[in-house]
Amino acid sequence: GAKFRYNREDHFYGVEAKELKGAFMLLDEASVTGTANIVMASVLAKGVTTIYNAACEPYLQQLCKMLNRMGAKISGIGSNMLIIEGVDQLGGTEHTMLPDMIEIGSWIGLAAMTTSELTIKKVSWDDLGQIPNVFAKLGITIERDGDDIHIPAHTEGYEIQSYIDGSIMTISDAPWPGFTPDLLSICLVVATQARGSVLIHQKMFESRLFFVDKLIDMGAKIILCDPHRATIIGHDFKSSLKATTMTSPDIRAGVSLLIAALSAKGTSIIHNIEQIDRGYERIDERLRAIGARIERIDP
Known part of the structure; x- marks a missing residue:
């Protein structure tokens, strides 16, 4: 029931409606932001809205659960089909945000690469999906303590698993409940010091593996097979990466x-850290709190 307008000169679009009405929507892709926007519009629309091929990440699930506590009528939460019955109004509620699973995965990778013992508190383990399993495939020991994760110091290194037939392990991304693409770059950098080899296959997005040239400059053994696949041969900590000066191309590659x-x-310098700041709040302060030697240099 909405009207769409687009201003080509200003690259601005608007969507307006006096009243929204329910509809059936089959999404081209399971977009998290797209699903969230449709859900928020549908809860106050007239009639029933069905979203098929909906995203079902924990963040989308928590949004739906919060809206239900506010008076919405959403069913199918956690599946790829959401059915929303419109209501006249919503009320207030209290809500605790889920922790950032990408940050959690990044801390796991950091602990392994620096052979450090680390405990990550209040991770909402049941919402981590494949993340603990994938890091375990890289040989990283992950211990559950209630709702915390404990990573012991990997003083003897870590060994990448192989398939039952002995072929090289492949780690790839997929829409939830598959492995999130935002942690593939973390897995890639962790593998550079592992014992064994792994193929990283970035299926969902373009141009996310081009940062590997910077790791190669640091001494990593990586073969970029094509824009979506890279083979990493681990050093097994027998050879350290070498410090260099580099530029962060995006959030995930930047933290990797x-x-x-x-x-x-040695001492490395990373430029364009605004990219890292977008996804990791006060990253330098928090790293210093656990012993890292890191400084933010003002331009």
Whole structure:
């Protein structure tokens, strides 16, 4: 029931409606932001809205559960089909946000690469999906303590698993409940010091593996097979990465390069850290709190 307008000169679009009405929607892709926007619009629309091929990440689930506590009528939470019966109004509620699973995975990778013992508190373990399993495939020991994760110091290194037929392990991304693409770059950098080899396959997005040239400059053994696949041959900590000066291309690659720098021999400089700041609040302060030697240099 909405009207869409687009201003080509200003690259601005608007969507307006006097009243929204329910409809059936089959999404081209399971977009988290797209599903969330449709859900929020549908709860106060007239009639029933069905979203098929809906995203079902924990963040989307918590939004739906919060809206239900506010008076919405949403069913199918956690599946790829959401049915929303419109209501006249919503009320207030209290809500506790889920922890950032990408940050949790980044801390796991950091602990392994720096052979450090680390405890990550209040991780909402049941909402982590494949994350603990994938890091375990890389040989990282992850211990559950209630709702906390404990990573022991990997002083003897860690060994990448192989398939039952002995072929090389492949780690790839997929829409939830598959492994999140935002942690593939972390897995890639962690593998550079593992015992064994792994194929990282970035299926969902373009141009996310081009940061590997910076890791190669640091001494990592990586073969970029094509824009979506990279083979990593681990050093098994027998050879340290070397410090360098680099530029952060995006959030996920940026924090991967930061982890590499923290494990490297010497002093590294990372430019364009605004990219890292977008996804990791006060990252330098929090790293210093656990013993990292890191400084933010003002331009």
